[in-house]
Amino acid sequence: MIDITDVRKSFGPIEVIKGVNLTIRKSEVLCLIGASGSGKSTLLQCINGLEPIQGGRIVVDGTDVHAKGTDLNKLRQKLGIVFQQYNAFPHLTALENVALAPRLVKKIPKAQAMQLAHEHLSFVGLGNRADMRPASLSGGQQQRLAIARALAMQPDYMLFDEVTSALDPELVGEVLDTIRKLKDSGMTLIMVTHDIAFARESADRIAFFDNGLICEVGDARQVVNEPREDRTRQFLQRVLH
Template structure:
């Protein structure tokens, strides 16, 4: 599991995460919702140790993420992360992009890495586009490429940071379908999203963030349909209306 214990994070004098406690169980899909700047994306980066924390502790499968002796390269193999921006290498084909990390990080032989990459491109529906470079792919296809690239490292957990927010509306569905398929395999997922319908239908739990605090967390349909906190209610009314 992932345990977040009294975590605090600041950028200079600005505290963006204020003592958050949260546990994510194996096999769970947790959706993080809230206004921009509420700390959701920063928390994902803290979980993956892309950002340091100023207080508290984050533990992944018993490993202290920010411990001085923690092997971050080994830890990050447990944690796949997909961002808003696709960040594919433009000079490599889709197949080469997905095969790169297994070859470099896991020292996998080239032929084996390419076979693995093809399997993951097939999984996200890009098998027919394996030999294309990213510039020849649509935004939705590039985002699915990013998911395939993360999955190729065989992570135990997947972190998604607003992966559909930069896409044209007609491309959002194909990415969300890929995430739904991933949920069906039992993958543990933490999803930062502005798509309330996806959070309600595909999340096991929803956590509402407000100004760096965890305002409310509970079963997805309960939090979205019948929020207990007034601040959650106000946010959802504004977003849904």
């Protein structure tokens, strides 16, 4: 479980998260929606410990992410994160990219790490691309490579930060199909997305961010089809029409 309590985050004098409260349960799929700059992506980075917070607490399976003395490197092994940009090592093959972190961080023997990498590449539909370098892969394939690389650390949670926003429309579906497979496997997913239709069909809950606050959170279909808050309704009318 991830418990977020009264979290505040500022960049200099600008407060971008203004007291957010949220609980994410194991095996839940939660989508964060809202306008650009509303605080969604920043919250993901705070959950992962990539950004410090100025107030509140984020607790992952009993560990306070931002407490003094927390081993963030160890904690991040539980929290896979995939960004908009793929960030693969260009000189390594897909297989070597996926096997690298298990070898270096978890000290898994090379043969075992390579086998693990093969399994995760196959899971995301890239089993036949293992020996290719990132530049030879399409954008959608590179994004699936990034997902496989995160999965290779065998995390308990996966955080996705607008992973389809940089892709051509025809490539979006293959990445979303991979995320659906993760959902079906029981993985806990927290996703920042602008794809409202995908969020409605695939998430358990949706949280709508507005100006650094969660304006509404609830069942995915309810939030999209029958939003309770005027601000949620205004946002959805703008992005869906």
